[in-house]
Amino acid sequence: MAHSHHDEGHGHGHHGFAHVMPVPLLLTVFFVLLGLTWVTTWVSANVPLGSYELIVSMGIASVKAGLVMAFFMHMIHEKPFNIAIVFFSLVFVALFVGFTLHDKFEYKDQETEAVYDQIRLEQAK
């Protein structure tokens, strides 16, 4: 190969700067993802979890998201700076949703009262 100096120059092994994912790893991740999809659907259809249902399904979704990011998106080989960028975007998403939830539950009692008022009004009609 006339231009092997590219490979040697960057010292990342046989494929230049590429981080090649082994096929068995990709397949394993895929089947785990499929399995988790089946689990979350089955649980939703068959197990009454009540208020924990959202936590469980979001937990499973986050595990799936983590697998996709780590292996399919090659984040286990990603540069720390790029990981930081993605991480902070997720921090901001958590802030948006977190503050929304916090704000909502702050007024929960008042809202319940307002609903009762509304119902009383309608009953009086």
Add this chain to the structure above:
Amino acid sequence: MTTVTDHSHHGDAGKPSVGHEHDAHGGHGHGDHPDFVAHHFDTPEQQFDAGKLGIWLFLVTEILFFSGLFVAYTIYRTVHPEIFEYAHQFLNKYLGAINTGVLLFSSLTMAWGVRCAQLGKRWGLVNCLGLTLFCAAVFLGVKTFEYAEKYEKRLLWSGSFVSAPDLGKEAWGGKPAAHVLHVNMESDHATLNKRVEDDLGYIMKLWFWVLMLPLAMMLVGHWMNYRSLRSTGIGGLIAIIGIMAGIQTGLIIHHQLEPHGSEHGEVAHVEGDAHADPAKSGESDSELATDKADHEPKDAKTVEKELVAGNATETEIHQFDRAEQIPRNWSVFFSIYYFMTGLHAFHIIGGMIAITWLLVRAVNNEFHSLYFGPVDYVGLYWHLVDLIWIYLFPLLYLIH
């Protein structure tokens, strides 16, 4: 997939699979600066890293952009959980799960494609990209079925939400949504299915004729020996066949589920539930209402029975709704559903265009171990679209 391989072989059957000839060609011309490296980059690796930073920044804007919708979802779900609990029943969770699987598989083939590009495996990459494109199209096809079915059942966004009794009338008559579906839909059930099938038959026919365009591109490209045009045509062919396959998948699953009476579509679903377990489904809801306020009308049970039997009058139906069996303004759920899944589907379409572009370049043998950036970047985008669906699926389809 074999189509891609077969057709594209006409162009340059004997060419070696690894693209180092680019390297060599460029190398002769500009010293240590091969063709595939833009002149403002020193090395292939620098070019790759710059592109990678760029795509990550773009993905971050995408994440934040979608987070706005997730916040909207959070607000509505916390303020009106009853809307979500009621309305989610009108989504078919098995179709959602199958679409999740299809998208996960497309993510696998995309990741595998990146691997092929990194190793300079030209036809492996072409096959992987073709499969990814096909799965993306199947996803959209299943979504087409879902949207068509919801359209026929008038389960639309707020403002276009029309009550079920209008089914015999003009669709966009602007009838106010006093209540949504009353359970008295037994007679219309067959009509509804017929309408959905007619719509989808029409859409299939449309796609069949649109199929002529990529077919023509393919033939002209082949005839004029213009490889990129031919590859684009093949990409379009895969996409349209995928959409048609997806529509058929939706129909098959819909029919498979029908005899069991559990998850077959909106109106039918409510019927099924009511028939299978009228006491239970009614009771839990009325109990909910009772908990909220002690205003449960004494005759709610009677009204419900009449509804199930199809004997209820309009007034009784309103009474039924008011007893909070059916939450008010539940079209909000469908506004959120259409906005989130619609925006996601829009991203799928964008991804399909990008993948077709990659397919053309892969057939032209442009990617190799020092130049696989575009495949990697589109791959990252594709995985992000998959990630968003991973969250949308439980949030919309798996509520209880």
